[in-house]
Amino acid sequence: MLSYRHAYHAGSHADVLKHCVVLELLSYFNRKDKPWHYIDTHAGGGCYALESERAGKTAEHEEGIARIWGRTDLPAPLAAYREAVAQFNPHGRLVFYPGSPALAMTMARPQDRLRLFELHPADFEALERTFAGETERVQCRKADGFTGLKSLLPPLSRRALVLIDPSYEIKDDYRKVVDCVKDAMRRFPTGTYAVWYPLLARSEARNLPTRLADLGAQSWLDLRLAVRRPPRDGFGMFGSGMFIINPPWVLPERLETMMPWLVNVLGTDDGAGFDLEHHIE
Numbered sequence: 001m002l003s004y005r006h007a008y009h010a011g012s013h014a015d016v017l018k019h020c021v022v023l024e025l026l027s028y029f030n031r032k033d034k035p036w037h038y039i040d041t042h043a044g045g046g047c048y049a050l051e052s053e054r055a056g057k058t059a060e061h062e063e064g065i066a067r068i069w070g071r072t073d074l075p076a077p078l079a080a081y082r083e084a085v086a087q088f089n090p091h092g093r094l095v096f097y098p099g100s101p102a103l104a105m106t107m108a109r110p111q112d113r114l115r116l117f118e119l120h121p122a123d124f125e126a127l128e129r130t131f132a133g134e135t136e137r138v139q140c141r142k143a144d145g146f147t148g149l150k151s152l153l154p155p156l157s158r159r160a161l162v163l164i165d166p167s168y169e170i171k172d173d174y175r176k177v178v179d180c181v182k183d184a185m186r187r188f189p190t191g192t193y194a195v196w197y198p199l200l201a202r203s204e205a206r207n208l209p210t211r212l213a214d215l216g217a218q219s220w221l222d223l224r225l226a227v228r229r230p231p232r233d234g235f236g237m238f239g240s241g242m243f244i245i246n247p248p249w250v251l252p253e254r255l256e257t258m259m260p261w262l263v264n265v266l267g268t269d270d271g272a273g274f275d276l277e278h279h280i281e
Contacts, residue, residue, distance in 0.1 A: 006123070010048035011061030011097040013266045014240040016068065017225050018165065018196045019103050020081040020258070021242045025161050025192060026107040027080065028248040035111035037160040038104040039152055041145025041180070042167070043116035045123040046130030047088060048097045061097060063227070067265050069094050075258040100163055102130060105138070114138040115152055117145030146180045154188035165196040174204040178211050181245065185215060192246045199226055199239035212243045221247040221278035223255060225262065229271025238271070252278050 009015070029036045050061050068074065068082055084106045088096045098106075101116050108114060114137060118124045124142045131138040141148055149162065164180060166173045181193055197208050209222045226239035244251070259274040266272070 006044040006099065007048050007052065008058045009060050010099070011050060011065040013060075013064045013225070013227050014196070014198070014237070015061075015097070016064045016081070016262070016266065017223070017240055018242060019084075019100060020077055021194065021223065021244070021255075022100055022161070022163060023081055023084055023103060023107065024077055024251060024254055025194060025244070025248065026104060028250065029159060029161065030107060030109070032159075033111075034159055035109075035113065035157045037113050037115060037152070037155040037157055038101075038108070039115045039117075039149060039155075039160060039162045040101050040104070040165070041117050041149055041163065042165045043101045043118045043123075043127055043140070043145075044099045045118075045126035046099050047102045047126075048099065050095060050097055061094075063266065063268070065097060066094060071265070073261075075261050077254050077258045078262070100165065101127070101138075104161075105131070105134070108137060110137075112137065113155075113157075116140045117143050117148045119144055146176050149180060149184060150187065153184055153191065158190065160188065160191045162191055162193045163196070164193065168198055168205070171202075171204055174208055174211075177208065178215070181212060182215050185217065185245065190246060192244065192248075195243045195245075197241050197243065198237045199224060199230075199241060200237055201230055201234040209241065209243050212245070215245075217245040219247060219278075219280045220245050221251060221280065222276070223259075224275045225259070225266070226274070227263075227266050227272050228268045247278070247280060249280050252276065252280070 084103050087106055088098045118127050127140050198205055213220055221244045224241040228238045230238050263272050263274050
């Protein structure tokens with residue numbers, strides 16, 4: 001969807017959830033010296049200025065990272081997340097927000113590799129600028145990540161985290177996500193696949209986790225964060241979720257330590273809450 005620009009949503013409650021989980025997954029990968037690949041099917045622009053016209057228009061970061069930035073009581077996963085964001089704000093003031101690829105780069109070692117897809121022309125140019133000088137470890141491709149992913153699986157390292165994070169502004173994205181994960185699991189069954197999805201009233205969003213679970217992965221995890229009650233008119237996002245195939249066995253415990261805190265800090269009414277389901281073998 002070329003009309004979608006993540007700059008309008010940078011640092012939102014959805015980004016907090018998604019990026020904290022991504023960092024937890026890569027932290028687990030770093031327990032071993034063996035290299036990994038991070039593959040992002042919808043990479044965006046890489047890094048965002050929160051004082052820009054786009055970010056300021058919606059100011060979604062005020063309901064996300066801004067509520068965490070000055071806290072001193074963060075659970076360990078959220079403390080690690082804030083530390084990663086702080087690398088892009090060295091003077092202590094929250095001015096820039098790193099997207100998923102930039103945060104992944106904070107975890108990358110010399111042997112690790114990032115493979116990034118972005119179709120929007122302006123965002124692709126920004127992505128290339130973000131990673132200028134990192135041509136050995138990072139490759140940016142102006143292509144559709146749903147189809148481009150096929151050429152990268154399985155990676156030579158046989159260790160990979162694939163983040164699938166489309167805009168979902170068109171209904172067909174839900175089908176494409178399921179088809180993409182199904183094909184990826186066939187090509188590379190042991191890969192870790194992290195799918196972000198919005199909490200919406202529409203049936204496609206409600207049914208996506210079930211459709212992903214039905215793909216037959218032996219191990220999976222579904223995490224949902226609602227920051228408010230579902231809107232009465234049925235329109236608008238009231239939270240988001242992460243569905244992970246082949247998650248590390250330590251992840252549920254790590255998430256349990258942070259989610260009640262996150263609900264308390266990011267929740268805006270009595271509809272806030274979280275759900276965590278998993279089956280890990």
